[in-house]
Amino acid sequence: MFELHGKKAIVTGGGKGLCRAMAQALHDAGAEVAILGRSDNVFEAAEKIGSTETPAYAVKGDLEDTDGLQKLYGQCLKKLGGRVDILLNGAGIQFRAPAVTFPEQWWRRIMEVNLNSLFFLSQMAGETMLKQGYGRIINVASMCSFFGSTWIPAYTASKGAVAQLTKALSNEWAGQGVTVNAIAPGYMATKLTDDMKEKNPKQYEEISARIPAGRWGTPEDLQGIAVFLASDAAAYITGAVIPVDGGYLGK
Numbered sequence: 418m419f420e421l422h423g424k425k426a427i428v429t430g431g432g433k434g435l436c437r438a439m440a441q442a443l444h445d446a447g448a449e450v451a452i453l454g455r456s457d458n459v460f461e462a463a464e465k466i467g468s469t470e471t472p473a474y475a476v477k478g479d480l481e482d483t484d485g486l487q488k489l490y491g492q493c494l495k496k497l498g499g500r501v502d503i504l505l506n507g508a509g510i511q512f513r514a515p516a517v518t519f520p521e522q523w524w525r526r527i528m529e530v531n532l533n534s535l536f537f538l539s540q541m542a543g544e545t546m547l548k549q550g551y552g553r554i555i556n557v558a559s560m561c562s563f564f565g566s567t568w569i570p571a572y573t574a575s576k577g578a579v580a581q582l583t584k585a586l587s588n589e590w591a592g593q594g595v596t597v598n599a600i601a602p603g604y605m606a607t608k609l610t611d612d613m614k615e616k617n618p619k620q621y622e623e624i625s626a627r628i629p630a631g632r633w634g635t636p637e638d639l640q641g642i643a644v645f646l647a648s649d650a651a652a653y654i655t656g657a658v659i660p661v662d663g664g665y666l667g668k
């Protein structure tokens with residue numbers, strides 16, 4: 418039920434952090450993976466993750482460049498032999514500042530990566546998957562899909578939209594074999610969050626004290642859910658935004 422042999426996946430942001438761990442997990446479960454990201458770490462990730470029997474491929478490109486997305490998607494599709502079963506939309510950025518001084522440029526960049534590229538790639542992969550009659554789209558949402566947080570207005574707006582878009586796409590595609598779900602990671606210790614300790618230590622302490630599991634999450638904590646949502650075991654799960662948060666939201 419949980420195995421992915423013969424499946425082909427695209428993972429954006431898979432060069433490092435949470436999405437690299439999820440790319441690894443999809444591959445370990447049997448999927449060929451194309452890792453799409455903006456830095457050279459995609460090459461190293463593909464080399465480490467791939468094996469002779471089940472290759473992993475690197476595609477380097479900037480998701481902020483909306484005009485280039487079709488080309489990047491085409492490159493992934495070509496490497497995967499013209500099929501894509503799984504799209505894991507994981508790339509994301511975040512900048513932290515009070516709303517009143519939050520730079521316009523930051524707002525636009527965050528929306529471009531976290532929301533716009535996610536929609537356009539889903540649109541492209543959705544078209545391929547609908548023709549195949551099979552597909553799994555997995556978006557990476559956030560705790561900020563549920564609440565507003567502080568000092569990250571653009572990030573919160575983008576992740577709220579990712580949750581809603583997940584439901585909107587699911588409503589259109591679920592009847593044609595394409596499920597669309599989102600994983601909402603809790604507070605995970607990665608590069609994306611490591612500036613909070615320094616910039617907003619009070620918030621860091623408050624968050625740490627509130628996590629029932631007693632620790633921040635790790636990239637490995639997302640591996641099981643990624644494989645599950647990509648697999649046949651999750652065939653009847655769609656339009657869901659699933660927290661993986663050590664109990665944070667339940668508190």
Ligand SMILES: NC(=O)c1ccc[n+]([C@@H]2O[C@H](COP(=O)([O-])OP(=O)(O)OC[C@H]3O[C@@H](n4cnc5c(N)ncnc54)[C@H](O)[C@@H]3O)[C@@H](O)[C@H]2O)c1
Pocket residue numbers: 429430431432433434435436453454455456478479480481507508509510530557558559560601602603604605606607608609610
């Ligand atoms: N770390 C957390 O606590 C946390 C919590 C909830 C959600 N998330 C989400 O998880 C996802 C991964 O976050 P992470 O913590 O691993 O962050 P990270 O910074 O470690 O990794 C982000 C990845 O996205 C890629 N990326 C960023 N901008 C890009 C662009 N313009 N074009 C192509 N690739 C680009 C980066 O190269 C990198 O591989 C993000 O969507 C993030 O919002 C993280």
